[in-house]
Amino acid sequence: MLNIAIIGAGPAGIEAASILAGKHHITLFEKSEKTLSNIHDKALLFPDFSSAEDLAARLDAKLKNPNIELRLNTPIVKLEKKDNGWLLTDDKQQEYNFPYVLLATGYRVFDAHQKEELGYGIYKGVITSLELEKMIKEEHIVNVNGDKPKQITFLQCVGSRDEKSGNHYCSKVCCVTAVKQAIEIKKMLPDTDVYVFYMDLRMWGQGFEEMYRTAQEEYGVNFVRGRISEAASTYDNRVQIKAEDTLMGLPLNLNTDLLVLMVGMCASDGTKQLSQSAGIDGLYGFAQSKSEHLEDNMTAQEGLFVAGACKRPSSVNDTIQDARAAAVNMMNFIQE
Numbered sequence: 001m002l003n004i005a006i007i008g009a010g011p012a013g014i015e016a017a018s019i020l021a022g023k024h025h026i027t028l029f030e031k032s033e034k035t036l037s038n039i040h041d042k043a044l045l046f047p048d049f050s051s052a053e054d055l056a057a058r059l060d061a062k063l064k065n066p067n068i069e070l071r072l073n074t075p076i077v078k079l080e081k082k083d084n085g086w087l088l089t090d091d092k093q094q095e096y097n098f099p100y101v102l103l104a105t106g107y108r109v110f111d112a113h114q115k116e117e118l119g120y121g122i123y124k125g126v127i128t129s130l131e132l133e134k135m136i137k138e139e140h141i142v143n144v145n146g147d148k149p150k151q152i153t154f155l156q157c158v159g160s161r162d163e164k165s166g167n168h169y170c171s172k173v174c175c176v177t178a179v180k181q182a183i184e185i186k187k188m189l190p191d192t193d194v195y196v197f198y199m200d201l202r203m204w205g206q207g208f209e210e211m212y213r214t215a216q217e218e219y220g221v222n223f224v225r226g227r228i229s230e231a232a233s234t235y236d237n238r239v240q241i242k243a244e245d246t247l248m249g250l251p252l253n254l255n256t257d258l259l260v261l262m263v264g265m266c267a268s269d270g271t272k273q274l275s276q277s278a279g280i281d282g283l284y285g286f287a288q289s290k291s292e293h294l295e296d297n298m299t300a301q302e303g304l305f306v307a308g309a310c311k312r313p314s315s316v317n318d319t320i321q322d323a324r325a326a327a328v329n330m331m332n333f334i335q336e
């Protein structure tokens with residue numbers, strides 16, 4: 001039995017820990033006071049509208065294994081290769097040695113304050129997809145005045161595919177998340193008009209295209225191919241939007257109760273910091289795997305493995321599958 005460190009108690013870290021714990025002792029480091037923060041932030045998951053809390057409970061149950069030692073409130077701030085393996089240092093300068101490490105430090109969402117022209121943090125009616133998710137979870141979707149919104153407008157690709165913010169990549173999950181949230185709004189508030197402004201919709205997964213059709217045909221969600229260039233506040237706390245319908249080539253001005261910014265996925269601070277100190281930093285601060293085809297859970301550094309959204313934007317499902325692959329990969333490597 002070997003000692004393995006896993007950094008990050010999100011879906012990737014927990015799933016990999018539960019498999020590796022069949023043969024090895026796992027120390028699972030988590031920077032915050034609880035596991036699975038990014039799952040607890042969600043109400044329902046796409047594409048099956050299953051409960052995020054149920055998934056969190058099932059994942060947490062996997063931690064009841066005597067071979068898994070969970071260390072909450074322990075941010076690892078440095079990861080260094082040494083002759084005998086890896087040296088981890090936490091924020092209190094305590095050091096830990098492990099022969100093998102799995103990095104599963106996940107992502108953070110794009111900080112919408114950077115898009116000043118969209119008014120996030122200035123106008124109360126401009127919110128992020130995460131804040132809308134909280135409203136959906138609490139079944140309390142209201143406008144700034146606390147009333148039922150007449151109209152809700154989504155804007156895709158905020159902080160992704162965007163020259164200005166420096167993130168040229170697609171965040172992969174925000175198109176389907178917007179469609180999911182639009183349906184959830186229409187289920188709760190059938191009289192609220194919902195508009196989604198998109199560059200192009202990337203419905204790549206099984207069941208996603210069907211969700212998109214359902215949103216249009218069953219729930220009457222309006223999809224507009226276009227860009228919103230500017231947002232401002234109206235006298236009655238609504239949001240005034242200047243936009244362009246790029247299919248029709250027409251400028252649009254409209255007022256909405258809530259403008260929802262679909263914020264993309266970025267490398268988390270932990271991912272950036274540890275990838276750099278371990279020498280596996282890749283594009284946009286994400287961790288770089290050895291090869292995306294056959295060695296996507298390995299890195300250029302021996303004994304250091306990667307799983308989930310610390311490598312690139314990834315859905316919850318894909319993250320869990322990737323963690324399983326990482327665990328098998330590590331077991332094979334250790335046996336060799």
Ligand code: SF4
Nearest residue numbers: 157160170171174175
């Ligand atoms: S998934 Fe959709 S909204 Fe998100 S960055 Fe890609 S195209 Fe834009």
